[in-house]
Amino acid sequence: MRLSDASVVIRPRSSWEAMDLGVLMAREHRQLLMSSWALVTLPVFALITALLWKYPSTAMFLLWWLKPAFDRLPLYILSKALFGETPSLKQAVRQWPRLLNGQLLASLTWRRFSLSRSFVMPVSQLEGLDGHSRQKRLGVLLQHNAGAARWLTIIGAHLEIGLWFGCMALFYLFIPQQVELGWDWQRLALSTSNEALWLEHLSNAFYALVLVFWEPIYVACGFSLYLNRRTVLEAWDLELVFRRLRERLSSVAPLMLLLIAMTLLPFSPSAMANEAKLPSPASASQSIKSVLENPPFKNPETVTRYRFDGEKPAAENKPHGDGKLPAWLQALLDNLNSNAFKHVAQGLEVLLWSLLIAGLALVVWRYRDWLQTFVSRRGPPPNVAKPAPMQLFGLQLGTETLPEDIASTAEQLWASQPREALGLLYRGLLSRLLHDxxxxxxxxxxxGQVLDRVHQLQQPQLLAFSNELTQHWQNLAYGHHLPPASVQQKLCSDWRALFSSGGA
Known part of the structure; x- marks a missing residue:
């Protein structure tokens, strides 16, 4: 790896600037990244769909689960392209099976749900670290940029869902109106038979197409975060500066050596230094003794109280503003760091998690009907036959309360009890509608609602008789207007014609 061959400017960046660099890298090699991703993932997606045709949700889940295996290909392409060794499409696709050899099981199991997956993936694939060495390396890398990597995964998941729904909405907009009129969307959405399989597999295909566009960008952003972290840790920018400086100086090095040699040549005979006057032994001994009697070699101190062994003397006249905390504040912090307060903190943590779980359970219980309606894939509950009402509008509708020949009985009641006669016909009509x-x-x-339900039967003769009888019944019940004699006879005749001579 030669840093001088890098196709991007090597310098420390902020986390978001580093991810922006990843987007630019993905855009620079978008054709190679997207085409290689499509050539690898779409055949696998087609195979999974064919094998799990009756289980479209499982097929989509497997495609999502295998993303770490597919992500190794764009990371390989970007790592090569960074130093000017961009592979061809054929070379990249051929290299993908070899990239699956290292730590694939770990990537698809306990590391699958890591929010920093794109950031730490180069450690396993490019550096080849595993086990304890990998953990030590991650401990250094994740000290910074880990939060940005997690946000990248969270925002990327929401972006995937948004693009997925957008593709489905775009598909719906392109459906001709003549074709759409013949579709029952509610029946397709709630259907659990084979009728809705093609719709679910179509939505899975849209998700696979979204991954062709987005997943290389996601890998590139994580790779750029990794490069930025290594630039800061290993001072790649300074190394490049020194390399460029060395290249500049390599051409003028002989001239500089010549100048240095000329400056070191003697131009005059060397002169002997004058002999320095040495002090006498007595004065030298006195000077040494005076130095040893003073600090830091000797620090005399007068103590007027008992002091235990190992106790440090209290500092007197200690200047203010020495950067240390007051004694009471330091004691409070020490108490907070004690084991007793650690147990209290753990208890508070358990309490907060319990409140969060209880709150989620309360929300689910509060909106259980909404969730069952709009989230559950189960169809609507089967219709349970309800018992027919025995009374409507204050009228008894049981067959045992009606005479055998309703029309003849009504004719006998017209003269003396017209209200009971018309009520008998209306009761008979309602009873027929319920039981027959x-x-x-x-x-x-x-x-009016009864007439609407009669209209759904699509029987014109029954609907006409029901409209006429209901109108006269309402006029009598609410307006006290009796129907004329001709209408009375017509209602009885229509009853016999409609209900086979009036048998109840």
Whole structure:
């Protein structure tokens, strides 16, 4: 790896600037990255779909789960392209099976849910570290930029979902209106049979296409974060500066050596230094003794109290502002760091997690009906047959309360009790609708709602008779207007014609 051959400027960057560099790298090699990703992932996706045709959700889950295995290919391409060794499409695709050899099982199991996956993936693939050495390396790398890597994964997941829904919405907009009119979307969405399989597999295909566009960008951003962290740790920018300086000086090095040699040549005969006057032994001994009697060699101190062995003397006249905390504050912090407060902190942590879980459970329970309606894949509950109402509008509808020949009985009642005669016909109509036509009438239905349900039967003769009888019944019940004699006879005749001579 020659840093001087790097295709990008090697310098320390902020986390977000480093990820922006990753986007630029992905854009620079977008054709190679997207085409290689498509050639590797789409055949695998087609194979999974064919094998799990009846389980589209499982097929999509497997495609999502295998993303770390697919991510190794764009990382390989970017690592080669960084130093000017960009592989061809054929070389990259051929290299992918070899890239799966190292630590694939770990990448697909306990490391699969790591939010820093794109940031730490080069440690395993490019540096080849594993085990304890990998953990030590990650301990150094994750001291910085780990938060940005986690945010990259979180934002990337939301972006994937947004692009996925956008593709499905775009597909819906391109459906011709004539074709769409014949589709029952609610039935397709709630169906659990083979009718909805093609729709789910189509949505899976949209997700696979979204990954072709987004996943190389995600890998490039994580790789750029890794490069930025190594630049800071290993001072790659300074190394490049020194290398350039060495290259500049290599051409003028002989001239500089010549100048240095000329400056060292003697131009005059060397002169003997004058002999320095040496001090006498007595004065030298006195000087040494005076030095040893003073600090830092000797520090005399007068103590007027008992002091235990190992106790440090209290500092007197200690100047303020020495950067140390007051004694009471230091004691408080020491108490907070004690084991007792650690147990209290653990208890508070357990309490907070319990409150969070309880809150989530409360939200799920509060909106359980909404979740069952819009989230659950199960179809609507089967319709349970409800017992027919025995009374409507204050009228008894049981067959045992009606005479055998309703029309004849009504004719006998017209002269003396017209209200009971018309009520008998209306009761008979409602009873017929309930028991013969199985019309789902409810005790809270109005006359208009009953007519709407009769209209759904698509029987014009029954609908016309029901409209006429209901109108006269309402005029009598609410307006106290009796129907004329001709209408009375017509209602009885229509009853016989409609219900086979009036048998109840």
């Amino acid at each position: 036509f199985n019309l789902p009438l409810k005790s809270a239905d109005t006359e």
